[in-house]
Amino acid sequence: MSNDILFKPLKLGALNLPNRIVMPALTRMRAGPGGVPNALNAEYYGQRASAGLNITEATAISVQGHGYPQMPGIHSSEQIEGWRLVTSAVHAQGGRFVLQIVHHGRWSHSSYNPDGSLPVAPSAITPPGNAYTITSEQVPYETPRALETSELPSIVADFRQAAKNARAAGFDAVEIHGANGFLLDQFLQDGSNKREDAYGGNIENRTRLLLEVVDGIADDIGRDRVGVRLSPHGNLGGLSDSDTVPHFGYVISELSKRDLAYLHLIEPRASSAGIADDASIDSADNATLFRHLYHGPVITAGGYTPEMGVVAVERGLADAVAFGRMFIANPDLPERIRAGMPLNAFDRSTSYGGGAHGYTDYPALRATTASAA
Numbered sequence: 221m222s223n224d225i226l227f228k229p230l231k232l233g234a235l236n237l238p239n240r241i242v243m244p245a246l247t248r249m250r251a252g253p254g255g256v257p258n259a260l261n262a263e264y265y266g267q268r269a270s271a272g273l274n275i276t277e278a279t280a281i282s283v284q285g286h287g288y289p290q291m292p293g294i295h296s297s298e299q300i301e302g303w304r305l306v307t308s309a310v311h312a313q314g315g316r317f318v319l320q321i322v323h324h325g326r327w328s329h330s331s332y333n334p335d336g337s338l339p340v341a342p343s344a345i346t347p348p349g350n351a352y353t354i355t356s357e358q359v360p361y362e363t364p365r366a367l368e369t370s371e372l373p374s375i376v377a378d379f380r381q382a383a384k385n386a387r388a389a390g391f392d393a394v395e396i397h398g399a400n401g402f403l404l405d406q407f408l409q410d411g412s413n414k415r416e417d418a419y420g421g422n423i424e425n426r427t428r429l430l431l432e433v434v435d436g437i438a439d440d441i442g443r444d445r446v447g448v449r450l451s452p453h454g455n456l457g458g459l460s461d462s463d464t465v466p467h468f469g470y471v472i473s474e475l476s477k478r479d480l481a482y483l484h485l486i487e488p489r490a491s492s493a494g495i496a497d498d499a500s501i502d503s504a505d506n507a508t509l510f511r512h513l514y515h516g517p518v519i520t521a522g523g524y525t526p527e528m529g530v531v532a533v534e535r536g537l538a539d540a541v542a543f544g545r546m547f548i549a550n551p552d553l554p555e556r557i558r559a560g561m562p563l564n565a566f567d568r569s570t571s572y573g574g575g576a577h578g579y580t581d582y583p584a585l586r587a588t589t590a591s592a593a
């Protein structure tokens with residue numbers, strides 16, 4: 221099968237991609253103290269700059285928005301300086317670089333808040349499972365505090381400031397994380413949102429916070445530098461929705477009116493990081509269900525092989541394809557796909573935390589690619 225279609229240039233808003241192979245957000249928990257990105261992070265992202273689009277790991281918009289140890293932030297001047305090192309490395313290699321911005325909401329822990337205050341959420345519902353504390357202990361999730369209506373403008377303001385900080389740090393665009401069970405997704409899905417104010421109840425209300433964030437950031441940095449990631453049917457963090465298809469159909473139709481850089485959809489077969497080894501193109505149902513509702517460019521993610529990616533783009537289900545675990549293991553993934561070369565295997569054990577091993581030491585086909593930072 222020819223994979224030429226993955227190497228056709230693509231315009232995503234203000235960004236011109238030389239290929240359609242996207243490195244999606246991948247949390248690696250290797251930032252320095254204070255969530256400040258460092259030289260090792262710059263080397264890692266610089267190695268992967270041949271992606272058509274390179275998207276960072278989820279990055280916290282505020283102190284309250286953190287939820288993993290050694291997760292980076294974009295709310296302090298030290299973090300902005302740290303990210304400058306990383307954006308320079310990617311741009312020096314000719315890449316296009318997007319910052320994924322997130323608030324963890326109920327998927328956080330009080331240890332991240334200097335005053336020990338509880339995590340916040342749309343409603344005071346305890347998520348299933350264990351949180352990572354700031355010192356990497358695993359403890360049961362706490363019952364979050366429901367945000368007051370009067371506090372929501374400050375959440376929007378934090379997202380907006382984070383996007384401005386991203387531009388100041390040298391990023392080309394931001395991706396608003398509305399997927400995978402974090403705060404904005406907690407508002408979208410009715411299993412976690414039991415609010416009775418203008419941000420809960422019907423579909424329009426549950427979408428309100430996301431759209432306020434999108435519109436605010438679009439005003440500040442330009443709509444052509446804003447992407448949104450969603451995971452319809454995603455149940456990470458114990459999320460659920462009683463009416464997924466009409467609900468996300470509404471969200472996607474609203475986003476479509478806004479002429480953003482792109483919409484990034486995660487397929488449910490891989491909405492939990494890395495479970496999709498037996499996936500096939502026939503289970504690519506979010507792209508099939510929602511593509512027609514979105515008039516701009518769509519990136520699809522979740523359990524794709526290069527062959528499945530070719531089929532998705534050929535069928536018009538997406539314009540670009542993200543490869544997560546493959547990009548962790550293969551810094552030069554586009555070159556390998558183009559040449560039909562074997563891929564390095566992904567080592568799950570080094571995914572989260574640690575140092576260079578399993579991070580910057582996956583070999584490239586050509587040594588110069590791997591060592592260039």
Ligand SMILES: Cc1cc2nc3c(=O)[nH]c(=O)nc-3n(C[C@H](O)[C@H](O)[C@H](O)COP(=O)(O)O)c2cc1C
Nearest residue numbers: 244245246247277278490493522523543544545571
């Ligand atoms: C180690 C790891 C970390 C991840 N971190 C994030 C993240 O920070 N933000 C996000 O939106 N998705 C995250 N994901 C999901 C990926 O972006 C992607 O959607 C998922 O891995 C499915 O793609 P794949 O089958 O090609 O790996 C993560 C996945 C993995 C494996």
